Amino acid sequence: MPAGLRPLKKPVSTLEDYRRALPGSAFPADAVALTIDDGPHPVWTPKILRLLHKHHVPALFCMIGNQVLGHETVARDVVRDGHQVANHTWSHPTEMGRRPHRHMRRELARTQEKIYDTTGHAPNLFRSPGGDWSPALLRTAAKARLVPLDWSDDPRDWSRPGVAAITRRLLAARPGRILLCHDGGGDRSQTYTALRTVIPALQARGYRFVALDHRHP
Ligand SMILES: [Zn+2]
Numbered sequence: 041m042p043a044g045l046r047p048l049k050k051p052v053s054t055l056e057d058y059r060r061a062l063p064g065s066a067f068p069a070d071a072v073a074l075t076i077d078d079g080p081h082p083v084w085t086p087k088i089l090r091l092l093h094k095h096h097v098p099a100l101f102c103m104i105g106n107q108v109l110g111h112e113t114v115a116r117d118v119v120r121d122g123h124q125v126a127n128h129t130w131s132h133p134t135e136m137g138r139r140p141h142r143h144m145r146r147e148l149a150r151t152q153e154k155i156y157d158t159t160g161h162a163p164n165l166f167r168s169p170g171g172d173w174s175p176a177l178l179r180t181a182a183k184a185r186l187v188p189l190d191w192s193d194d195p196r197d198w199s200r201p202g203v204a205a206i207t208r209r210l211l212a213a214r215p216g217r218i219l220l221c222h223d224g225g226g227d228r229s230q231t232y233t234a235l236r237t238v239i240p241a242l243q244a245r246g247y248r249f250v251a252l253d254h255r256h257p
Pocket residue numbers: 077078128132169170
């Protein structure tokens with residue numbers, strides 16, 4: 041049985057945390073990372089992929105296993121475009137950190153298997169739904185050799201607060217941050233419209249979008 045990772049006391053939420061958790065990874069001083077959760081989605085994921093392609097921006101897609109199911113082509117397109125994929129559970133349960141161990145393990149393993157079977161890529165990163173963590177969940181992730189990942193900048197785009205609010209919150213990002221957005225879970229037109237402004241605006245500031253999962257460049 042392969043050895044697990046050393047469990048972290050808290051999930052990675054900045055690029056500095058990431059560098060410390062995964063020695064050997066390095067980011068330029070002006071780096072920011074974009075993470076996109078809850079897909080793949082047949083409408084919003086392709087639109088966001090086209091936008092990322094246009095601006096040469098890599099992103100990490102935190103995929104839900106039961107969304108990969110039925111949207112396999114979309115999941116493959118994400119990887120084909122050179123983006124990274126993370127494990128975001130099978131069914132996106134609430135209070136993931138308080139689930140019985142068996143349940144946690146199954147959520148992770150089933151998703152890992154589905155993403156690998158679909159894309160040929162085995163994620164190294166795991167994001168808990170809603171950022172719900174516990175020591176037990178951190179241990180389970182480590183045993184599954186998954187690095188726990190949070191975020192630093194949350195525009196709460198899932199709640200559809202309006203394009204202006206999402207844009208403003210994302211433009212508050214600074215170098216070293218990990219930004220959270222969503223391509224799944226409902227109508228993501230506000231997120232998409234905000235990103236059309238935010239990506240070139242952050243690039244114009246000199247920020248560089250970086251890929252997170254360095255073991256799969
Ligand atoms: Zn989510």
